[in-house]
Amino acid sequence: MRIALPPPPPDAPSRARIGWEIAIVLGLGLGQSAVYAIVQLLDRLSLSTPLADQTATLNPSQSSRELFDLLYQLLGIGFSVVPVLLVCFLLWRPVRPRLGALGLDGTRIGRDVGGGLLLVLAIGIPGLALYVLGRMNGWFVAVDPGAQSAYWWTVPVLLLSAARAAVQEEFVVLGYLFARLRQLGWGPWTILLATSVLRASYHLYQGPGAFIGNLGMGLLFGFLFLRTGRLLPFLVAHFLIDAAVFVGYPWAAAMWPALFGLPTH
Numbered sequence: 001m002r003i004a005l006p007p008p009p010p011d012a013p014s015r016a017r018i019g020w021e022i023a024i025v026l027g028l029g030l031g032q033s034a035v036y037a038i039v040q041l042l043d044r045l046s047l048s049t050p051l052a053d054q055t056a057t058l059n060p061s062q063s064s065r066e067l068f069d070l071l072y073q074l075l076g077i078g079f080s081v082v083p084v085l086l087v088c089f090l091l092w093r094p095v096r097p098r099l100g101a102l103g104l105d106g107t108r109i110g111r112d113v114g115g116g117l118l119l120v121l122a123i124g125i126p127g128l129a130l131y132v133l134g135r136m137n138g139w140f141v142a143v144d145p146g147a148q149s150a151y152w153w154t155v156p157v158l159l160l161s162a163a164r165a166a167v168q169e170e171f172v173v174l175g176y177l178f179a180r181l182r183q184l185g186w187g188p189w190t191i192l193l194a195t196s197v198l199r200a201s202y203h204l205y206q207g208p209g210a211f212i213g214n215l216g217m218g219l220l221f222g223f224l225f226l227r228t229g230r231l232l233p234f235l236v237a238h239f240l241i242d243a244a245v246f247v248g249y250p251w252a253a254a255m256w257p258a259l260f261g262l263p264t265h
Contacts, residue, residue, distance in 0.1 A: 029083035033202040102175030103231035116236025139209030166238035
């Protein structure tokens with residue numbers, strides 16, 4: 001397989017330093033989420049209520065008062081991208097392209113956006129089918145992607161949440177981990193499998209079906225990233241998929257309440 005990963009950063013930290021760096025980055029964000037997701041799944045499985053009758057809310061309302069709900073939402077989004085700023089700082093180059101080690105060089109933007117749109121079709125449609133099948137078989141909890149409130153800022157904040165998820169996951173899982181694990185001497189297939197399992201793990205709170213779906217997404221994204229070395233298509237695809245879910249889910253729930261509607265008991 002042709003490997004087209006971005007060139008590694010010019011510095012060469014020791015293996016021990018890279019290991020601690022990875023642990024800190026993951027502990028501040030996605031690794032922490034993975035641990036919580038595993039515990040949440042164990043908690044859900046220990047309940048007498050079947051998974052199909054349980055609910056996971058992705059963007060819950062943070063306050064009964066509109067102003068403070070908005071402030072809490074924005075603060076949560078802002079602080080959650082701090083690990084992204086950290087990996088940009090760690091892999092920043094003194095010369096252009098500054099974020100080349102992450103797969104961002106500011107060129108071929110139109111082509112990369114087009115690639116992201118194609119990925120939406122490759123991931124979005126099978127992912128929707130898996131969710132429907134999983135709900136029918138009790139592999140997923142009912143996912144409530146939006147806050148219960150409906151203010152003038154609800155949709156913009158949901159779109160910001162979609163952008164947050166795309167940036168947080170793809171910068172760290174694809175850009176940063178592929179760069180640092182390669183410096184540790186890991187092979188491409190080992191990196192691909194490890195990062196895909198990580199991606200799947202922090203979605204376990206939605207049920208075993210979410211693990212399977214996100215493992216497949218991680219394997220596809222990682223394989224294509226190995227071949228292209230470009231991060232923007234995956235940022236675009238992830239944002240569009242999450243934006244469609246966060247904003248379009250209420251419409252789908254109204255059209256097909258048996259599959260998408262939240263449990264009423």
